[in-house]
Amino acid sequence: MDKKGFRVLIKYCFLNGNNTVEAKPWLEAEFPDTAPGKSTIKDWYAKFKRGEMSTEDGERSGLPKVVVTDENIKKIHKMILNDRKLKLNEITDILKISTKRVDRIVHEYLGMRKLYAKKKQ
Template structure:
């Protein structure tokens, strides 16, 4: 599963009233090889508590996606 799909699952659990430990236990049981880490779940819950309900990644400053090599 990709990051977006895990964000949707974390949001679902948040809306169902599950706590972060329950979410992590469930994700580890269902998706043992690819489950999100504890910090990802906590970050998602913090975002949802701030009423930022989008599961999309926001824009961020910094390095561009493509790097132009100098020759």
Template sequence: MDKKEFRVLIKYCFLKGKNTVEAKTWHDVEFPDTAPGKSTIKDWHTKFRRVEMSTEDDERSGCPKEMVSDENILKIHKMVLNYRKLRLNEMADTLNISTEPVHHIIHEYMDMRKLCAKWMPRELTFNQKQRRVDDSEQCLKMIKHNKPEFLRRYVTMDETWLHHFTPKSKRRSSEWTVRHDEPTPKRGKTQQSAGKFMASIFWDAHGIIFIDYLEKRRTINSDYYIALLDRLNEEITENNRI
């Protein structure tokens, strides 16, 4: 049953003197899978009592059919292809129509949606992308040749920001209560401190090799990463991880 038919039934229950609880019980028995919720029945019941609602569907503005023409669809399609960041009001102003038919054409006829660009530190050049492909293929060959030895010698790293103070999560601050009527524990709202520093962590199959903490006012550039790799080489040699 659709919404209009349910409104008719609820008004029938109202005219028969049934309250919202009785109407809800009757609907659950007769239409267990599609019956409206308790709040919906209560809301409709109140509007029927105040004569603020009828059993007919409300009029909707809709989209004028003359605006959704093949000509407008073709024009909007060309505009979007020429400039993907074009906004609805800009297309509507160009065609001298409202934004509603433009929105209707883009979503219903062209099946398009607008997505935000994914942020990334910087775009790689063709040579950098090819270098990553070559390195990945070389690693795959080494794995196939001797997987245990490759995993033993493989070293990876990651970077993370560490705040000077990080508040406990809601789960970590939970406490056991002795009685059911015991009040809920309270704690003041805290935020992460603004002060933070970056940690670079290197590890292999045996565990962490070393952690480097970025010095204040130190610039992250190629010299910084070269120094990190030199230190990594020294740590691996000293710990006999070759």
């Protein structure tokens, strides 16, 4: 069962007047391998007690996770080809993408192990 389905079942337990201690074993009996944890059940009960009865995920702040696009991959590749001494931090500052995402694009999508290797003297 997916997360939304479990949220609906947790809401059902809440509306029936069950507490979290009663809800946990009931969910584990019905879904032994995939039942949500005790803290998840408590969090949703707290939300329902505050009057928030929606079982949907709330809006989250921040940039979307979908920054690994063909356009960004091409931009990064072009930047690296133009200046092999370019650092990850410089790319992140220019494109306003997290260092983690730039690192992933460089290593996984472009197949580069290092951006710049110093010459031995």
